[in-house]
Amino acid sequence: MMRNSDIASVLFELAEIMDLKGDVFKRNAYRKAAQSIEDLDVEVSDYMSKGKLESIPGVGKAIARKIEELVQTGGLRSLEELRAEFPAGIMEMMKVPDVGPRTAVTLYRELGVSDLEGLRKAAEGHRIRSLKGFGVKREENILRGIELVQGHAGRMLLGHALPIAEAVVRHLRSGGMDEVSVAGSLRRWKDTVGDIDLLVGSDNPGAAMDLFTSYELVAAVISKGPTRSTVRLVDGTQVDLRAVPRSSYGAALQYFTGSKEHNVVMRRRAIQQGYRLNEYGLFRRGSGEMVAGGDEDDIYRLLGLEPIPPELREDRGEIDAAERQRLPELVREEDILGDFHVHTVLSDGKATMREVVAEAVRRGYRYIGITDHSSSLHIAHGLQADDLLASVEEARQLSEELGFPILRGAEVDIMEDGSLDYSQDILEQLDYVIGSVHSHLKMGREEMTERILTALSCKELNILGHPSGRLIGRREPYQVDMDRILEEAARTGALLEVNASLERMDLNDIGCRKAKELGAKVVLGTDSHWIEELDYMRFAVHTARRGWLEREDVVNTMPVEKVREIFRKRSA
DNA sequence: GCCGTTTTCGGCCCGACTGTTTTCAGTCG
Numbered sequence: 001m002m003r004n005s006d007i008a009s010v011l012f013e014l015a016e017i018m019d020l021k022g023d024v025f026k027r028n029a030y031r032k033a034a035q036s037i038e039d040l041d042v043e044v045s046d047y048m049s050k051g052k053l054e055s056i057p058g059v060g061k062a063i064a065r066k067i068e069e070l071v072q073t074g075g076l077r078s079l080e081e082l083r084a085e086f087p088a089g090i091m092e093m094m095k096v097p098d099v100g101p102r103t104a105v106t107l108y109r110e111l112g113v114s115d116l117e118g119l120r121k122a123a124e125g126h127r128i129r130s131l132k133g134f135g136v137k138r139e140e141n142i143l144r145g146i147e148l149v150q151g152h153a154g155r156m157l158l159g160h161a162l163p164i165a166e167a168v169v170r171h172l173r174s175g176g177m178d179e180v181s182v183a184g185s186l187r188r189w190k191d192t193v194g195d196i197d198l199l200v201g202s203d204n205p206g207a208a209m210d211l212f213t214s215y216e217l218v219a220a221v222i223s224k225g226p227t228r229s230t231v232r233l234v235d236g237t238q239v240d241l242r243a244v245p246r247s248s249y250g251a252a253l254q255y256f257t258g259s260k261e262h263n264v265v266m267r268r269r270a271i272q273q274g275y276r277l278n279e280y281g282l283f284r285r286g287s288g289e290m291v292a293g294g295d296e297d298d299i300y301r302l303l304g305l306e307p308i309p310p311e312l313r314e315d316r317g318e319i320d321a322a323e324r325q326r327l328p329e330l331v332r333e334e335d336i337l338g339d340f341h342v343h344t345v346l347s348d349g350k351a352t353m354r355e356v357v358a359e360a361v362r363r364g365y366r367y368i369g370i371t372d373h374s375s376s377l378h379i380a381h382g383l384q385a386d387d388l389l390a391s392v393e394e395a396r397q398l399s400e401e402l403g404f405p406i407l408r409g410a411e412v413d414i415m416e417d418g419s420l421d422y423s424q425d426i427l428e429q430l431d432y433v434i435g436s437v438h439s440h441l442k443m444g445r446e447e448m449t450e451r452i453l454t455a456l457s458c459k460e461l462n463i464l465g466h467p468s469g470r471l472i473g474r475r476e477p478y479q480v481d482m483d484r485i486l487e488e489a490a491r492t493g494a495l496l497e498v499n500a501s502l503e504r505m506d507l508n509d510i511g512c513r514k515a516k517e518l519g520a521k522v523v524l525g526t527d528s529h530w531i532e533e534l535d536y537m538r539f540a541v542h543t544a545r546r547g548w549l550e551r552e553d554v555v556n557t558m559p560v561e562k563v564r565e566i567f568r569k570r571s572a
Numbered sequence: 573g574c575c576g577t578t579t580t581c582g583g584c585c586c587g588a589c590t591g592t593t594t595t596c597a598g599t600c601g
Contacts (some may be wrong), residue, residue: 059574097600224589538581
């Protein structure tokens, strides 16, 4: 059976091969068709049986015929031939910075280099520099690039990148640049970022470049031009700074925030409406008159759109929604009244309950939930039942003393059979329970789904902790039927956690959106193990925003009485 | 290869920077 995603991946592969052939138009055509098939809610075979393949956006005669061949024979003759023409290792070579399709194909044709390792040998043997159009610098860049790729330099966690970016922004501000912003995927709060993009609005861009490249933590200046520079910091992070005139600051902010997909749609829209859109502004076509540029929101308004928050700019329907004035009213950092996932010294945290509460008060929260680990998680000093009950009493007294609501919960392990790690009579004495999977992670999909559904059937479980179990860059999500889990949570009033631990970010943006679609609410939790980590709340908030969530979708925006009511209702 | 509110042919998003050139191709975002 050929699923939509199988068909899409064949088309994506064809797109890559067209890239190697140097035909960017066919590449884009295949890519567009692949993307729209991947986004389809209906099976492609349904379209096919009705003879309606060509009504899929981006699918014309040629691609329709290819899809038919794929579905009927399970393969594609023309693809086999193309694969023989270009070895698979060429794609791998293109992961190296500065090596694009042209370079990769030239190196393959001229030197017979067909994978990353071969590329390294060719560079080390100085066989690249003598090729026409290449030189010593090019060869050195390639060699450095290979080291970068092989040294998993890859992507960086949001929570690591943002403080670095904020420090550079402070440096630029202190040097007199008043219009400075984080841009790129970081401004969209994507959970990982490839590099850090910054933007300055200044009528003296040269000064901005000098200020930037003289930042004390710069290890190397990779490129420096009059309006754009790239540096590598001592910790290996790459940072780009672009400077534009003040009158273009808003347009540039729009442009450099991306995503690329969002911008392609925006520029196409501009053309349709008789404009041209670039990083300098929105211009009337023909006269060239500039109609917007200084203010980002103006660009959206002039194109007939509600201003779109950066977190939504992924070409996932936001432009459509903005056109109909139906953008969600996203949850905001200042809406958050409390945190539901905090560890203390009682298990593996570093702060006492008193210190945690003091920090919650300092942050202006109205309540705080304490959730230490349960007994079977020995590695984290999980609490025995007696100690847990003693701490419930401690919380009650502390709450009374400080006049501040403390919700006493626990992060309870979901055991291999789906049962919870404390007995019912213990669980009943808690205000709420987060159930989390920490062991037997490699179960089959059916088993894991059953395990979690069993856990959800326990009324004492209020929140499913870090539902997918992924660790970014380290561990894939569990094999699990997440749709069924979310549906069951929605049906029974269980909540899904958005865990803000930097390598979790789990649920992620897509998961949040799915949860909302299926009618489930979420709670945000920092999973803090010391005071400073309570600050991770902002990552959870913005992940929820990327998932289109509004105030009423997020339990942390509700007053404590309402929260208690939601927890009680689940237990009843 | 797809597509049509300037088009059934001729477009397809756009500009900066580097390294190699001597006017530009390739890459990147």
